[in-house]
Amino acid sequence: MLVFIHINKTAGRTVRYILRSSFGGRHCEVEPWHAPWTGPPFSSADLARLRRYYPRLESIGGHRLRGYVDLEEAGTTFRYFTFMRDPLRTCASRFQYNVQYRGKKDLVFEDWIQQKWVRNHQTKMIAGSANVDKAIRILRRKNIFVGLTEHFDESLLLLKALVAPGLDISYRRVNVAGDKTIAKQLLTDKASRQLLVEANQADLALYQYVCHELFPQYRADYGPHLDSHLRQYQQQRQNRFNYWNLTVSRLKQYLLYKPVLYLYRKGVPVA
Template sequence: MTKEQIIFLHIPKTAGTTLREIVYAQYAVDRITPIYRDERFMDMETFSQLPPEKKDAADIFIGHFAYGFHQHLSGNRPYKYATMLRHPIARGLSLYNHLKNLQFAGSEISFSELLKNKGSQFRNNQSRYIAGWGTQKMLETAIQNIEKDFLFVGITERFNESLLLASHDLGWQLKPYKRRNVTSTMWATNYADQLRNDKESMQELQKLNTIDMQLYEYANKRFSQQIASHFPNAVEKLLHFENRLHQAA
């Protein structure tokens, strides 16, 4: 494992729930601090009030918080950030399906109406997480933050490769896992398919994520360079890992 405390930004709908389970397979449970606005977990307000020794005890933090979380730490231990990014359109479709099936179940709310209630979640949300809330120059700041403070940035569409990179960057062991919270298979109605066939809504979704698309393209290129640099035999290693996954299924 790395000597730094790892701050894992769980950006919604980027396979973070699956990642959270993988985290629990990598670290001792008393060295993990999940932070969510959910009664099962600690929230940010409670964490901020913890004494320094409690904060220092964690080796990894994971939750729906943005860059800047390190300001709540004691400063006694070094830190690095980590996260997963997903293609912005795929993420937007997954988010729409999630909201329509959960928060707006039984409602005939349209995509344009949904944006009035949840617009910020669809608008360059990944860039805002990595740049930090309220940042004006989101793309520039997000890239600067990645280059300066992120030890690991995975790609959801390249999930197994991401775990391979995590084995190098975070010292994780490659272990079999199960996909969790996959919205396309959780409910009977897949609203993402309906939205995908709505040309006007898809154009709006693309306009809302122009910065996220640039960030994703940068991160994907960076990811490919890291895989090539760290794993000259990446294809062989990935094939071996995926064979283990198939055997464990």
């Protein structure tokens, strides 16, 4: 089973569409059954309950999946992957998203950047804390594939070859910010950039590890034809999704899974 650990603002929504396009009703955007955002992340118990409604499940993804949580299910091999992005740009984009798309017009960057949940977010998604050594151990122990948003097409090609041969990597970009003015201002202003650096020390270290250790290994494992295959893929890639699979996935998500989650959280017995 593919397990996509969705880190915010790393092209994750496009990856989610790729998974839905590839697997249709065999993919689910998961949440813990107890609550969408509070309490422990998605667990093996959550997966066991999910299986009642997705018996042919082949992939799961979501913001509440974590690298440090070991999913267990008899007879299932879990293949974890995620995407990382330059931590300063990621953090600046997250602030911009809160202002532009969540309508928090009065949000003050200098206050926002000091909040614990904002800082070193990518490392915490893997390790549960801002512990770079722990994050690296988890990546290695669980063989978590880490794509790079800055090398998105190449990452997809590597992911398909090394981890997920059944993946359909035709796609079009989803949820791309049109106006990046706020993020650019934060990155170019000396004072705000320094605050971004201070808030992402662990993420910067982990990102460098992925760029200089893991990603070169993926390239070596792929073999000598990677560059030519990448050019061919970019020239021939169809700018589309499988809309039948997208529709099936969405219908199952919103007509079955979400209603059952709602009832469960209200204390209504569900099968």
